[in-house]
Amino acid sequence: MRKFLLRPATSLRRRLVVGVTVLATLAVLTSQAIGSVVLRSWLLDRVDQQLAAFHPPAPVYADALRDDLPGPRTRPSVLPSDFRVYFYDSTGERLNHSMGAGRKSAPLLADSSDDLGMDYGRPETISAEDGDGSWRVVRYAGPDGMNAVVALPLDTVDDTLSRLLWLDAAVLGVAVAALIAVGRWVVRLGLLPLTRMERTAEDITAGDLDLRLTDTDARTEIGRLGRVLNTMLDRLQRALQEREASEARMRRFVADAGHELRTPLTAIQGYAELALRPERRSAGERQEADRVVAQNAERMSLLVDDLQLLASLDKEPSYRHEPVDLLSLAADAVSTAALQDTTHPVDLGPVRPPEGSAGTSELELVETMGDPHRLRQIVENLLSNARIHTPPGTAVHVRVGTARSGAAGGSGRPGRTSASPSLSEDTAVSIVEVSDEGPGLTAHDAAHVFERFYRADPSRSRARGGSGLGLAIASTIAEGHGGRLELDTAPGEGCTFRLVLPGEMIKPSAAPEQGARPSPGRSGGWGP
Incomplete structure (x- = not known):
């Protein structure tokens, strides 16, 4: 059963239903077993009280000796109840005469009182002679060394317990069926917030990142789980947004850097190609070309210096x-x-x-x-x-x-x-x-x-x-x-x-630079 409940392939809903059903079944079985034991003990106490209240009088022993001899009997040997009385003479031999009769079989008694193994006045349970049923018997001492064994059948006790067991079995079957049906409904209702979480998570996985879990009641375990998951989703969404923004800034930065460098490089390349032409140029044209090349080279150098400065400041x-x-x-x-x-x-x-x-x-x-x-x-x-x-x-x-x-x-x-x-x-x-x-x-x-x-x-x-x-x-x-x-x-x-x-003397976030030379301040436009 433990392996069945802990199988990974079994759903949580099924495990809860099976677990609740098993626990409830064990509780019902335990209560029925305790009830049966208590009822049997109570019925046996009733039989023992009846046996304790029945003491054969002294004349009965003499009548038993006389009735045991051949000849006509002067008193009936049948009791108007389920009692049976068996006698043993002073030598310990069991007499053939007994009191009480009926359709039930007799208890299985020894032929000698020495073999009975019974204490006086203490009820005991023995089986019947034909093996069907059991008897409750008690041993009493009589006059002149005689003994008497009084017996009552336990058919009523056994029948009552048998009917009770059948009734318990029927009740247990109905209870298990009802537990399975009601348990599935209760578990489904209890796990409904988890089901909503599952559907919301599927929608988030499908791409709707703005969805959040609605069950966030801090008084319940599922609500606290929902709050933690919402916090995690918020952080993940912010991380994704920051990553996308960082990637966008990086792409824009690379594109802008390329755009900024392309213009001076194009100017330098154009004037360099112009210088390689075989046509003669005047001194003024050469001077203008050299000036433009130097100006664009300086501009590129300033841009590269700024980029390096930004990289060092960021890192x-x-x-x-x-x-x-x-x-x-x-x-x-x-x-x-x-x-x-x-x-x-x-x-x-x-x-x-x-x-x-x-x-x-x-x-x-x-x-x-x-x-x-x-x-x-x-x-x-x-x-x-x-x-x-x-x-x-x-x-x-x-x-x-x-x-x-x-x-x-x-x-x-x-x-x-x-x-x-x-x-x-x-x-x-x-x-x-x-x-x-x-x-x-x-x-x-x-x-x-x-x-x-x-x-x-x-x-x-x-x-x-x-x-x-x-x-x-x-x-x-x-x-x-x-x-x-x-x-x-x-x-x-x-x-x-x-x-x-x-305003206070707070140390900057960076370590001091020993012997650093300040870079000249340059205008960078309205933007960074």
């Missing part, structure tokens, strides 16, 4: 770990920008405190821990973007200050975008803002501005902007320092890029 970024004065860093970047481009006025001021947060309206010393060269690269990149993507004469504002994270370092403000996760709520942060008064960006462009090779210019013109990797590099560096790069913009309202860094 094993190396940052210095030292105190950085963000106010001095911003001031140096503003001075450099003012010398490089006089068409865009640049000023330096304090960060305007957001509503509901503490702040100051004066410039203050703002320090953080990190790599000063990488952080300056971010600020110079943002200033270069502001100059390139706004009309001449557009003012650019650089602001430095401190605040509490939330409005300044979160994504709760409408129109704010970032490629990095939000900082913990209500913690001290250091902020460097680069804001312009240009045309701003649409919500679609703002949502993709930190992606690699993305440009807000649909024509992908290189007259304004670089390869589209600058903001991606800046965002990666900011995230490596435990901060993030944010953008607040709207059409006609300009752009405000905000570098948010931990």
Whole structure:
């Protein structure tokens, strides 16, 4: 039975039905067996009470001796009941005379009282002479050394138990049939949530990944299983979505990198073929060709450097770990920008405190821990973007200050975008803002501005902007320092890029780079 219940090929529903039926059958059989034993004991106690209440009187022994002799009998030897009385004389020999008669056979008694093996007054069960049935007998001592054995047949007890066994068998058969029928219905009803789970899982396997299990009651085992499976499905779906998004980004990255490299390579190849022609060219033409070749080679070199920098930042970024004065860093970047481009006025001021947060309206010393060269690269990149993507004469504002994270370092403000996760709520942060008064960006462009090779210019013109990797590099560096790069913009309202860094002396996520040389900050267009 155990092997049958544990066979792998048997369904759970069948095993439950069979198991419940077997257990119930064993319970019914046990109760019937106990009932039969108790009933037999009770009936035997009744017979024993009857035997104990029947004591042959002393004259009966004398009558038995006299009636045992040849001649006429003066008293009947038949009792008006099922009792039988057998006598043994003083020598222990069994007398031929007995009291009681009937159609039932007599008990199987020994011919000598010495061979009876019975204690006085203790009932015992013996078989009948013909082997059909049994008798309950008790031995009594009589006068003058005589003995008497009183017997009662157990036919009534045996018949009662036999009828009870037949009734128990019929009840057991009906109970087993009812258990199988009702058990299948109860088990099917109990396993209905599992059946729904099975159907939902089949639909999910067929491709409907948005389906979820409906039985999630935490008070039941199946409900808890459903909640765990839903959590697992959510994680698997997110993992698949992230994998698909990663593959899409990789394909787009490879395609964009190929597109960016194709143009300078085509220009270099064209002028190289032109140089190989046998026709004579003027010195001006040769100089122009050499200039274009050098310009495209430099452009390719910058693009490859950016790609290598992004790869190193993604894999094993190396940052210095030292105190950085963000106010001095911003001031140096503003001075450099003012010398490089006089068409865009640049000023330096304090960060305007957001509503509901503490702040100051004066410039203050703002320090953080990190790599000063990488952080300056971010600020110079943002200033270069502001100059390139706004009309001449557009003012650019650089602001430095401190605040509490939330409005300044979160994504709760409408129109704010970032490629990095939000900082913990209500913690001290250091902020460097680069804001312009240009045309701003649409919500679609703002949502993709930190992606690699993305440009807000649909024509992908290189007259304004670089390869589209600058903001991606800046965002990666900011995230490596435990901060993030944010953008607040709207059409006609300009752009405000905000570098948010931990205000406490928190070590960046990368190990310090010993003797590292800072790479020059380059503009990368509105996109990363």
